[in-house]
Amino acid sequence: MSIYFNPKKRGEVINLKVLKLGWEFPPFFAGGAGIVCNELTKALNEKNVEVLFVMPHGPEKEINEINQRNSMLKILTTDMYDTEKIRIETVETLLHAYIGWEEYKEKYDFIKSTKKQKNPYGKNLAEEIERFSQLILKIVENEDFDVIHAHDWVTFLAGINLKKKTGKPLIVHVHITEFDKSGGMYADPFIYGIEKAGMDQADRIIAVSNLVKDRCIHNYYQDPSKIRVIHNAATPMKELKEEIYEIKGNDKIVLFAGRITLQKGPEYFVEAARLVLQHRQDVKFIVAGTGDLLPEVIKDVESKNMREKFIFTGFYTRNEAEKIFGMADVFVMPSVSEPFGVVPYEAQMKKTPCIISKQSGISEVLNHALKVDFWDTRELANKMLGLLDYEDLHKEIKDKGYDEAKNASWDKPATKCIEVYREVAK
Amino acid sequence: MTKICLYLHMHLPKEINGFNILDLGHHQNYFDDHKTRNKVLEKSEQIKIFNNELLKKLNNSFKISLGISGTSYELLKEYDAESLKSIQNLVKTGFVEVVGETYYNSLTSIHSKNEFLEQVKMHKELMKKELHYSPTTFKNTSLIYTKDMSLIVQEAGFDTILANGNNFNMNPNFFYRDDHNKILVKNHFLTDYLNNKIYEESNQGLLSPEDFLEKIGEDQKIVNIFIDYSKIKNVHKITDFLIKFVDLALEKKYEFITPKEAKEEITEYFNGEFSGEVNNIQKSALDKLHSIETKIKNYACPVLLSTWRHLTSKEHIDLMNYEYLRSEKNPYDIYITFNNILKDLVMRTEVA
Structure with missing residues (x-):
């Protein structure tokens, strides 16, 4: 075990080494797990926690293709972390956070169709999860660590196996459950099985909101006393430049941004838009993102x-996202079930007032945003109009929201994580 | 020996309904009558018990002052006339000084001098008509005090003001005056003590009447204690405490006086304005409320004017306090509702 000492930090001594099974910064502007891993690791590093970060790494060809498609986007590689306290090991796999059966099959078939390279991957999601877990076991064979911190169900099996082999305590970090993806109605049995096994075997469960904590208790039958709620924080963004946008004209813009799926509630956005247009005509609605709906x-x-x-x-890049948020007057997140939902923080950073559903984890911590039940489209329309009609309100929520996001630093969740590590580390 | 001035105040506002902008022009009721009624009945029951106990106690050596807003008077009349009678009975004894205020417990002294004067006069007339009393002491909403307001109040026939002195480090136990009125300052410490301790349901940390009297002290000039009826949680506890306290004080030769009896002993000049603090959305809501005042008054419809005036009740603005951001009632939502109502109200003046 290594001991790090940094005199700048009030002589704090942290003698913890964490094995993190996490995710790289997502190449697509969607999903929070990658962002959380990235920010949390940086913040832990600031606090002198040693992190061995094992992350999946797709085949080079696929990554290059993504990079070509979008020059503004760079996939994080190991050299991003220039510090002795974080070491990164990558595992070549087709897995990524939030993956499902169909998505995996698509990727697998694509790789298979190229035929140019060897195809070591599992034939389906289940096989790949197993292969991934075995690879991780091999990679960390000779490593020393105090706790295992696994993010998202895809890494849970590896976490369980590691715990069995090393006897080290396991912490599973739940960013989303299968139930959330279906709006709370059902869960894929295979994925549910791994999620539940991960939680059952875990010494502690970190939930990103009370909403997720409740799911862990009621849908996965977990003991509340081993669950810790650690809300996510905001990712710093570039300062906004004032720009003039052509499509905007003299109109106000109301924005929906995210995956167009059942979970995100796009249909409620559309219905509210219809009601808004009965009241005033100088409004345009942007639906940014793509998805099955x-x-x-x-x-x-x-x-x-x-x-x-x-x-x-349609599909948008991070760079485009900056612009879209920059021109929007109101951002709406009408999610049916949102474990956390970090996007409102990004909107706040871009000085765009938010309306968020009460069925989101972030609504537990966000003060300077309007909140609405996702199904209440009349109230959603009322609030959209409130922000569009009442300038003083718009300005106040814009200013206060910006400060709120600025102050939501990752230092706090990192501190809480360390507390959890200390609870279980032997 | 210290003079004790007890002032009881009652205000119950009309509760605002949610108002969706999509209902603009659909003749919605802005007020939630059901909720208002329930709140009034919840309080009026306690008011009755409290007043009836007080009635037994009042005499020439135990006098009190009392203020009831026009809105509460209307609501009690509508929902619980018996509790109103208990107030009338108190006043009939002759040992109660009725104190004037704005009819709607509004912040108009800051935002519209005309409307302020009108609401003060409305209240004065109501007291004359219903309680046969012509108040000469004035208490502004939230004890707000400004020099301008003091002048208006004097012109409206008052000579004494109850004010807030906490913000200026003034000794509340002195007699004050400004160029227009005599001024009595609330004793924050003792008043807050009563609010926080006696009004709690539990008995924990409650001072005995002896200890409370000791906190008042024997050699103060005057101690002004203000009690808010609407905050009473456990009426039996407070009446029990109050009666024991009064008996003990009288036995020890403390003197109970009402504001107008504090006439002869003015010593200090009152300088310090207190206009209350509001956040940005509260300020915006108040600005909008008064930006339509002329329009509403020019339309000259008594029903619309009365509706607008009920909206001036300070409680609606209080709900926009950011303290409530984590509570069920979101201040931003209240702001939107309030503005939607104002919009609808203006619309009604435009459609003949």
Whole structure:
């Protein structure tokens, strides 16, 4: 065990070495697990915690392709962390956070179709999870660590195996459960099984919100006393430049950004838009992102005769996101079930007032945003109009929200994580 | 020996309903009558018990002062006339000084001098008509005090003001005056003590009447203790405490006086304005409320004017305090509702 001592930090001594099974910064601007891993690791590092970070690493070709598609986007590589307290080991796999069966199959088939390289990957999601877990065991064979901190169910099996082999305590970090992906209705049995095994075997469960904690208790039958709620924080962003956007004209812009899936509640956004347009016409609605519900949402917009009022951006990059948030007057996150939902913080950073669903984890910590039940489209419309009609309110929530996001630093969750490490470290 | 001035105040506002902007122009009731009624009944029951106990106690050596807003008077009349009678009975004894205020417990002294004067007069007339009393002591909403307000109050026929002196490090136990009125300052320490301890349900940390009297002290000029009826949680406890305290004070030769009896002993000049603090959305809401005042008054419809005036009750603005951001009632939501209502109100003046 190594002991680090940094006199700048009030002589704090932290003698902890954490094996983190996590995720790289996601190449697509979606999903929080990668962001959380990245920010949390940086913050832990600031606090002198030694981290051995094992992350999945896709095949080079695929990564290059992504990089070419979008020059502004860079996939983080090991050299991003220039510090002796963080070491990164990568595992070559087709897995990524939030992956499902179909998505895996698509990726697998793509790799198979190229035929140019050897294909070591599992034939399906289950096989790949198993292979991934075995690879990790091999990689950390000769490593020394005090706790295992596994993020998202994809790493849970590896976590369980590691705990069995080394006897070290296991902490599973739950960013989302399978139930959230279906709006709380059902869960894939295979994934549920791994999620539950991970939680059962874990010495501590970190939930990103009370909402997730409740799911762990009620859907996974976990003992509340071993669950710790650690809310995510905000990711610092570039300062906003004032720009003039052509599509905006004299109109106000209300934005939906995220995956167009059942979980995110895009249909409630569309219905609220219809109600808003009954009240004032100088409003445009942007739906940014893509997902399985996109065709349905477009059909819905057309049937409500709002084609001219809607802009669908499709897939967007991080750079485009900056612009979209920059031009929006209101950002809406009407999620049906959102374990945390970090995007409102990004909107706040871009000085865009937010309306968020009460069924989101972030609503437990966000003060300077309007909150609404996702199903209450009349109230959602009322609040959209409130922000569009009442300038004083818009300005106040913009300013206060910006300060709020600025103050939500990762230092706090990192401190709480260390507390959890200390609870279980032997 | 110290003079004790007890002032009891009662204000119950009309509770605002949610108002969705999509209902603009659909003749919605802005006030939640059901909720208002329940709140009034919850309080009026306690008011009755309290007043009836007080009634037994009042005599020439134990006098009190009392203020009831026009809104509460209306609401009690509508929902619980018996509790109103208990107030009338108190006043009939002749040992109660009725104190004037704005009819709607509003912040108009800061935002509209005309409206302020009108609400002061409305309240004065109500007291004359209903309680046969013409108040000469004035208490502004939240004990707000400004020099301008003092002048208006004097012109409206008052000569004494109850004020807040806490913000200026003034000794509250002195007699004060400004160029227009005599001023009595609330004793924050003792008043807050009563608010925080006696009004709690539990008996923990409660001072005995003896200890409380000791805190008042024997050699103060005057101690002004203000009690808010609407905060009473356990009426039996407070009446029990109060009666024991009064008996003990009288036995020890303390003197109970009302504000107008404090006439002869003015010594210090009162300088310090207190206009209350508001956050940005509260300020914005108040600005909007008064920006439509002329429009509403020019329309000259008594119902609309009365509705607008009920909206001036300070409680609606209080709900926009950021302290409540973590509570069920979100201040931003209240702000939107309030503005939607104002918008609807203006619309009603435009559609004939």
